[in-house]
Amino acid sequence: SDKFTTQAFIDAKKNNRKITMLTAYDYSMAQILDESGIDAILVGDSLAMPIQGKDSTLEVTLDEMLYHCRCVARGVKNAMLVGDMPFLTYHINPDEAVRNAGRFIQEGKANAVKLEGGTSMAAMVKAIVRAQIPVMGHIGLTPQSVNIFGGFKVQGKEESAAKALVEDALALEDAGAFAVVLEAVPEMLAKLISEKIGIPTIGIGAGKYCDGQILVVHDMLGLYSDFTPKFVKQYANLRGKMAEAVSTYVSEVRSQQFPEKQHSFTISDDVLEKLY
Numbered sequence: 001s002d003k004f005t006t007q008a009f010i011d012a013k014k015n016n017r018k019i020t021m022l023t024a025y026d027y028s029m030a031q032i033l034d035e036s037g038i039d040a041i042l043v044g045d046s047l048a049m050p051i052q053g054k055d056s057t058l059e060v061t062l063d064e065m066l067y068h069c070r071c072v073a074r075g076v077k078n079a080m081l082v083g084d085m086p087f088l089t090y091h092i093n094p095d096e097a098v099r100n101a102g103r104f105i106q107e108g109k110a111n112a113v114k115l116e117g118g119t120s121m122a123a124m125v126k127a128i129v130r131a132q133i134p135v136m137g138h139i140g141l142t143p144q145s146v147n148i149f150g151g152f153k154v155q156g157k158e159e160s161a162a163k164a165l166v167e168d169a170l171a172l173e174d175a176g177a178f179a180v181v182l183e184a185v186p187e188m189l190a191k192l193i194s195e196k197i198g199i200p201t202i203g204i205g206a207g208k209y210c211d212g213q214i215l216v217v218h219d220m221l222g223l224y225s226d227f228t229p230k231f232v233k234q235y236a237n238l239r240g241k242m243a244e245a246v247s248t249y250v251s252e253v254r255s256q257q258f259p260e261k262q263h264s265f266t267i268s269d270d271v272l273e274k275l276y
């Protein structure tokens with residue numbers, strides 16, 4: 001089959017073939033991504049912003065994530081499906097982490113989970129992998145740490161912070177993670193990390209030397225405009241296209257240009273006559 005697997009992640013890095021990822025939160029979007037040849041889809045807790053209208057990911061619940069995961073799963077044929085573990089579902093202890101990761105597989109129909117943190121989360125990663133659930137790490141700007149970071153800013157610019165990120169990446173590889181997301185870290189630090197570890201790095205705001213790239217789909221399609229990070233490239237302005245379509249609809253309904261005959265159903269004159 002053409003299903004993208006954890007082995008395909010490792011092979012891609014070996015063969016210098018860049019890995020492509022995007023987020024999706026619903027069935028139709030998942031279908032579009034899958035049919036366009038994306039390697040893997042993340043049901044990210046970033047849905048807090050474009051889907052839920054919140055300003056951080058911290059309130060997203062496991063049940064909300066599982067609901068979106070199931071919706072996305074129905075639209076996916078070939079891409080690997082990764083479920084993003086929300087805040088506090090993997091921090092307490094390895095047992096809870098395994099049970100909650102398991103729900104992504106059993107109820108969310110995901111193929112793997114992602115969680116934020118490096119060295120500090122290695123025990124959780126190890127426990128989840130021991131339960132035969134593939135884990136993707138995520139270090140650098142980890143949005144669930146916003147209250148510790150004091151905002152969304154680039155990570156690893158100072159020597160000690162950069163050293164800690166290298167340690168985090170090595171700890172994730174050692175714990176059995178199959179890939180690691182690097183978010184908002186300097187390009188040359190991401191290059192160094194990508195060279196130091198055997199598992200692929202998936203960059204977002206981490207430059208061109210990562211083994212793959214991921215973006216939030218609502219950002220790259222121009223569907224969400226409350227906040228656009230520096231690292232986003234907008235490949236389309238669907239918000240503009242959609243607004244145009246909606247205002248055309250509004251004016252056509254008001255001017256009675258819509259609906260037309262072809263959008264309407266008929267009834268025989270015989271039946272109609274009897275009603276008058």
Ligand code: KIV
Nearest residue numbers: 023044045046084181
């Ligand atoms: O939630 C998310 O979409 C993410 C990616 C941006 C890596 O964690």
Ligand code: NA
Nearest residue numbers: 044045046084
């Ligand atoms: Na996330």
